Amino acid sequence: MVEETLVLIKPDGVARNLTGEILRRIEAKGYSLVDIRLVQPERSVLAEHYAEHEGKPFYEPLVEFMLSGPIVAIRVAGNRVIEGFRMLAGTTDPTLAAPGTIRGDLGRDWGLKVQQNLVHGSDSPESAARELDLWFS
Ligand code: IDP
Numbered sequence: 798m799v800e801e802t803l804v805l806i807k808p809d810g811v812a813r814n815l816t817g818e819i820l821r822r823i824e825a826k827g828y829s830l831v832d833i834r835l836v837q838p839e840r841s842v843l844a845e846h847y848a849e850h851e852g853k854p855f856y857e858p859l860v861e862f863m864l865s866g867p868i869v870a871i872r873v874a875g876n877r878v879i880e881g882f883r884m885l886a887g888t889t890d891p892t893l894a895a896p897g898t899i900r901g902d903l904g905r906d907w908g909l910k911v912q913q914n915l916v917h918g919s920d921s922p923e924s925a926a927r928e929l930d931l932w933f934s
C-alpha cells in the first residue's frame with residue numbers, strides 16, 4: 798500500500814499566499830494530492846494534534862497561532878512520503894532550515910514565542926495515521 802502523510806499549510810502560509818507555491822513543490826517532487834481542504838479547526842482538534850507538546854513553553858502560543866486563520870489540510874501519497882515531505886519542509890527553526898526547503902526558502906524568525914514555519918508534516922507512520930483520521934474524519 799502506498800504511504801500517506803498529513804501536510805498542513807499553517808495560517809502564516811495561507812495568509813502569505815504561499816499555498817500555491819507549497820503545493821507546487823509537493824507536486825514537482827512527484828507526490829500525489831489525494832485530498833485537500835481549507836479548514837478553520839476547533840481548539841480541541843489542535844489540542845489533540847499537538848498533544849505531545851502540552852506543557853512546553855511554546856504550546857499555548859502554538860495553539861493560538863494555529864487558530865489565527867485558515868489552514869489547508871492535505872492528504873499526500875507516495876512511497877516514503879512521510880520522510881520525503883519532512884525533507885522538503887526542512888528543520889523546525891526556519892533560520893536554520895536549509896536553503897532549498899520550504900522553511901529555508903520561504904520562512905524566517907519573526908521574534909515571536911512560536912516559530913511560524915509555514916507547514917506541518919507527520920513524523921512517523923503512527924502519527925500520519927492518527928493525524929489523517931483527525932483532520933479528514
Ligand atoms: P515540527 O513541526 O518540525 O515537527 P515540532 O517539534 O513537532 O516541530 O513542533 C511543532 C511546532 O511547534 C513547530 O513546527 C513550531 O511551529 C513550534 N515549535 C517547536 N519548537 C519550538 C521552539 O523551540 N520555539 C518556538 N516554537 C517551536
Ligand code: MG
Pocket residue numbers: 920
Ligand atoms: Mg512535529
